[in-house]
Amino acid sequence: MHQVEASLQAIFDKPLEDGENRRIVFWLDQDRELSEEVDQLKLNNVKFHTLTERNQFATKYLLEEEDLESSYLIYTNLELDIEDNWLADTVLYSKTFFADRLSLILSELKIDPALRPVVKRHEKFFNNKERFRKFQAYGIESFTEETTELAIMSVLCNLKTPDFEAVLKTVLLDTLDNEDNKYISAFNKFFGVDIFWNWVDRRYGYERPVKTLKTLFIHLAVTAFSHSVDERYLQNVKDFIADRQKANALVFVDHWMHHKVDETVFNEYAMMAEQEINLPTLLQSVPIDEFKQAETFPYIDKAIIIHIANSLLEQREDFEDYLKLIRLRRAKHYYEQYRAIYEALYYTVKLQEFYLEHKAGLPQSNAADLFKAYRDTYHLMDFYYRKFYVAFDEESNHELLKKLKELVEHVYTDWFMGELNAHWSQAVRADLANSWSLPNVQNQQRFYSSVVSDHIQKGERAFVIISDAMRYEVGVELAERLNSGTIGTCAVEPFLSVVPSVTKLGMAALLPHRTIDFDDKGRVLVDGKDSSGLENRQKILESYEPESLAIHFRDIFTMNKAGRRETFKGKKLVYIYHDTIDATGDKASTEASTFGAVEQSLDQLADLVKIIRDDLSGTNIYITADHGFIYQREELAESDKIVKEAIEAIEVKRRYMLSPENREIDGQLTVDLSSVVKNEQGLVTYMPNGTIRNRMQGSGVNFVHGGASLQEVVVPLLTFKNKRSGQRGMQAIQKVDIKLTSSIRKITNSIFNLEFFQTEKVEDKRVPRTVTIQMEDAEGIVLSNAETIIGDRTNDKPAERMFRLQFVLKSISYDRAKAYYLVSKDVETGAIVEKVPFSINLGIVSDFDF
Secondary structure (H helix, E strand, O other): OHHHHHHHHHHHHOOOOOOOOOOEEEEEOOOOOOOOOHHHOOOOOOEEEEEOOOOHHHHHHHHHHHOOOOOEEEEEOOOOOOOOOOOHHHHHHOEEEEOOHHHHHHHHOOOOHHHHHHHHHOHHHHOOHHHHHHHHHOOOOOOOHHHHHHHHHHHHOOOOOOOHHHHHHHHHHHOOOOOOOHHHHHHHHHOOHHHHHHHHHHHHOOOOOOOOHHHHHHHHHHHHHHOOOOHHHOHHHHHHOOOOOHHHHHHHHHHHHOOOOOHHHHHHHHHHHHHHOOHHHHHOOOOHHHHOOOOOOHHHHHHHHHHHHHHHHOOOOOHHHHHHHHHHHOOOOOOHHHHHHHHHHHHHHHHHHHHHHOOOOOOOOOHHHHHHHHHHHHHHHHHHHHHHHHHHHHHOOOHHHHHHHHHHHHHHHHHHHHHHHHHHHHHHHHHOOOOOOOOOOEEHHHHHHHHHHHHHHOOOOEEEEEEOOOOHHHHHHHHHHHHHHOOOEEEEEEEEOOOOOOHHHHHHHHOOOOOEEEOOOOOEEEOOEEOOHHHHHHHHHHHHOOOEEEEEHHHHHHOOHHHHHHHHOOOOEEEEEEOHHHHHHOOOOOHHHHHHHHHHHHHHHHHHHHHHHHOOOOOEEEEEOOOOOEEOOOOOOHHHEEOOOOOOOOEEEOOEEEEOOOOOOOOEEEEEHHHOOOOOOOOEEEEEOOOOEEOOOOOOOOEEOOOOOHHHHEEEEEEEEOOOOOOOOOOOOEEOOEEEOOOOOEEOOOEEEEEEEEOOOOEOOEEOEEEEEEEEOOOOOEOEOOEEEEEOOOOOOHHHHEEEEEEEEOOOOOOOOOOEEEEEEEOOOOOEEEEEEEEEOOOOOOOOOO
């Protein structure tokens, strides 16, 4: 009775409507549920009257003649909708109140009594306090049959807000088996599953005599797919394409597939669906350009990958088209699943592109010009080859990549390495045999005197990082990473390393010294002292600068910030030794992981620079190497090995010999070491031509150094200058902008295209930005599919930095007077980078897309 009393009082307390001067409420209690308690009612400013079969005329006279001012509650057990009811007209302009459970539900939820039949139909749903509480918590202000049904489905799916797209996704996420789906069971028990299917029909055009969740998913997926492919190619699956509400299907699929948590289930279902519709067979007759924008099914990417791979294997040279396709797919849903294969394809194309550009052959030249060409261009082939195998190793059992591997090896190992180093060997023999130096190229032996010593003389601190076997192309990548990832500046230039290009000599050359030489056992002496090992190198450093330190990089990584500051306190000259590449490549058991070690080294070296900058306040940082390396993945042919000449030698390795004899040996380069070391022993080094190895016992022949190839003797010198905020020359890292360029601000079609522009090219401190773009309303509710732009283009030409995207709006009613927004969000931060208002005027929402 307390609830009844509160509900009645609320009705009487409502402000009177226009034309009302009082309120009359008929309380119908036909089952006499509260007849005994009715006298206990206490209502403010309300008169109580009971209507019976015997006082109908008297009641009418009371209300319409005797008392025209007072508000009345008329309690009755009678039916008031019969024809001979004396008070029929009075009932029509009055309010009707029911005090049964159903009526109380209507009252408490503030549902119009006109919807009583709807609530009655679902009364079982409301007979539970928790379901009732969740329904009430939605705070729906104005109920209709539709909003009531949606709220019930949303409660049964445990949703925070009523949303049929979320209802449908929740149902499908559980299982596609109707019998086992817990939400379908709940609909059957508390709601009516037919109503759910009616909603699916209205929203997504799913019409089938036998309705299953499995065919529903296929219907949604194929309908979404049909937006990107001309339907004349889809005749075999036309029964799965909606005749109406196609846009809703596309938006639903798009939202689901790009949901970070729920995408896993979507991917499983999509694989099932593509098998059910036999998508591989269907796509055989469809040109790539017809479906390259589609992303609903994983096989789409497989088909594109197969197309590019077959084209390369068939020597079709449409390289720019292949690169555009790969760049396009990067922004699509399944790219990450096939990322390694796409990257392997990308670098295969880049290798082939280089080969096409130099198909006439790499030109012969002198040593200086070949060194310059390697610095400027040729080193990229080493980079492409390395990156191909980094990707290959992630998918090494993939048959397609095994085929590409043969192509890559032919271009890189057989053609590029063979031709380049044959020319270089001739140039070495002509230009460098008697004096190992090049005009305008710094010799490795002069590193300390020409680069570091000036800092020490000025009392400045200098940090030198020496990465064992970091060849030039790796240094270039590291410099690019440091330029884009820090506010400091990093320049890279090449050194000509010593020969033989081995660790013990290269490390010695980088130390401060007056003399370097070999002793009769092949040890390298710096100023007459053994230079091997950290302890000996620190002594040599201290002989030039007492406050010096030689340390292994892993020791720095194991310290905390306080420990680092204490260790480096007062040190003016610091040499940090890094050896991840050489330690991996030099072991037969791990040499196949050489390129993986390079990737690891790039991370380690970048972290090391940041530690020096942030924890040690280092501003002068140099990164270099003792030597480079040659590495090929394929097993070497016997023709790639040369029999060692019978000669007096103090040391023989795969890529060099040290000997006091000086004579010409077939297949070997002979370099007098007098321009490299003091050479009291009168030594010469013999190095096999090109990339040939000396035939020796044992394994570990694919990764080598010690010879004179460009990959071994061109080493990088990175000069990193830390810049602090406000310092002259400081340039903050900024992401490029992605801006809408289309002038249109009014949408009149549910499918529309917009153009965007990457305002600056990516270079140095201008780094890439990835954005997602979608249409939203003022409350942030998403109204369209979401598209992605990866803004990482390096082109100078603005036209090459344009993007054209297609958007599809949900098929709902839009208010032409309202503002809607095209919202661009940074994927990394989630921040809104652009929010552009639009008006939407679709007229009558159409099921047809033109």
